[in-house]
Amino acid sequence: MKKYNSEEIHKILYKKESHEVKYSNYICPICKSRIDEFGLCACDAAR
Numbered sequence: 001m002k003k004y005n006s007e008e009i010h011k012i013l014y015k016k017e018s019h020e021v022k023y024s025n026y027i028c029p030i031c032k033s034r035i036d037e038f039g040l041c042a043c044d045a046a047r
């Protein structure tokens, strides 16, 4: 199964580049991704 990196996920989900997404200051302890303005991290996007 292909694993997406966070940049790909943001392009797919939000149709914008990851640098355009505002991130919170929280890091997900599971995937080590920053949690973005939607409260999503790579775990959520991978579902």
Ligand SMILES: [Zn+2]
Residues within 6 Å of the ligand: 028, 029, 030, 031, 032, 033, 041, 042, 043, 044
């Ligand atoms: Zn996560």
